[in-house]
Amino acid sequence: MRSIDIHAHVTPQCFWRATRDGGNWHTLTREQDSRGREVLISGDQRGQLPPKASWTPEQRLADMDSLGVDIHVLSPYAGFYNYNLDTKIAIATSRDSNDEISQMAKSWPDRFAGLATLPMQDVPAAIAELERVMVQLGFKGAMINDHINGRSLDQPEFMPFWKATEQLGAMILFHQGGDTIVSSRIKRYHLPNSIGNLAERAITFATLVMGGVMDACPDLKICLSHGGGYTCQGIGRLDRGWETRPEARAHTSQPPSAYLRRFYYDCIVYTEPALRYLIDTVGVDRVVFGTDWPYDMDFDWPVSWILSLESITQEEKEAILWKNLEGLLGL
Template identity: 40%
Template structure:
């Protein structure tokens, strides 16, 4: 039985979710304004997302776009604007629970189209670990999406050990997404905060996990880096050379960083066929997963077609389009058949 085509990188924030969050936290709860047929403006506290495409909240538009893209299943995650790691931990935890329960409800209502992952109050690692466990064991979600840093603290922060231990124990899928990008003052123009800032954030997060020894201590973590892994996959040689030459690179890891880098997974969102081929040729098709970044403007609905046009072997193509993800998410043969019916 062929696996369904699975988009592992997609965001959602429905009007119902926004309303519940506003009731919980009126001062920062998400609002929509300037709404038209294509989208609107999303505001979350001081964060403004312009545009916020209509598919972010409109399920009819989303289903039409999924059909156009040829995606059978989409893994729903929160919008990064709602990470809210700067807020008081109990408030963020309450808003995470609202979003996680809403995503789980969408999965229950549309099991042939959606899977889901949680958002976590990462500023309080114990709460984050507990919410991950609740999301996976009680809500039926498949893991979590987390930001690239927690208000300036990198992901190798020792305080996060309970989260990594819990994620490995549960076999949770962890999607790392950039937020509050570095070099903000220098990337204000030309949309560089996204073009360069987002991949840079992913690179810093991944390098911290590698050189901080997180992936040595927890080798079975299932961590996927969005946007093709940022710059890290294309600078693997530089990381290896630095480890050989510089003692600070060897301070917390015993093995070459290549070992840990090869434990990571990458989505397909490179917008460039040779880059997709490089990921597959270098790290193996089993470490590359289809991702669209739906519904944002730097995403694409062409991902499945781009994979099919990349000249990959049939087995490689099948793994990327959904085979690896279906195995991770425990889709039975019957479930795979139901999704594709």
């Protein structure tokens, strides 16, 4: 069966080349830790890079073939958001990353499509880069963090970005980068990732809905990675808060649950009951295939996993694996 992966990252070859032998890529460097693993150093942030992150497009294609994945909708590695750095650096790294993804999509148009990274700390610069990739490079949208240096995306300064995104028809994939909301509470046990990612996504859903962004931009296309995090499990409490507290309904005329079907959700939830619940809550036409290639939390055999699920019908498997994204992104 055909499959299109919305959640597949690229750590561009231009980064690996520039940082070889201790060099830097727009001030970013890398080093090896005591166990020989590659570590990205970007300002005061460090990010671990898995072995597959340095693979060439040809090596990636061979891996996609072995996994049974037809198309990667490529997004840059989240360690390259660079929102914490000087805007000029973020513009330069965004352009380099996006240009390399564009080259991959041009070289293998049947296998790759592109999501950009954007210098979100400067909204006009982010809009300019989004326009460039959508109009000149044929991208499908962009991947951004759940917050920009602590500011969530319902804040007024981001409204021009949402208007431009809607007008350009770009899809925005929300994906954590660096510290999450959990990081300041506890850093042990990998919880900033395994709980933090899911909490961040629920906050993104709630703030875009309750901040009025979804009402102001009715044609926005937004995909929440990791199954939307805790959004679906927590929707009853969000609705209850909206009913009982005036500050929760200041910007919306409908309860949060009325907006669930305005978003798309990738299938990275790891268990069959969780995926079944997601489908039953948001509708199968809103659930899309994603893998998180090439990170250690990705699925071992993502297509095989979907195909093996007994509580998901054949029609639902087809919708998730490729039909929904084919229609949404024109692939």
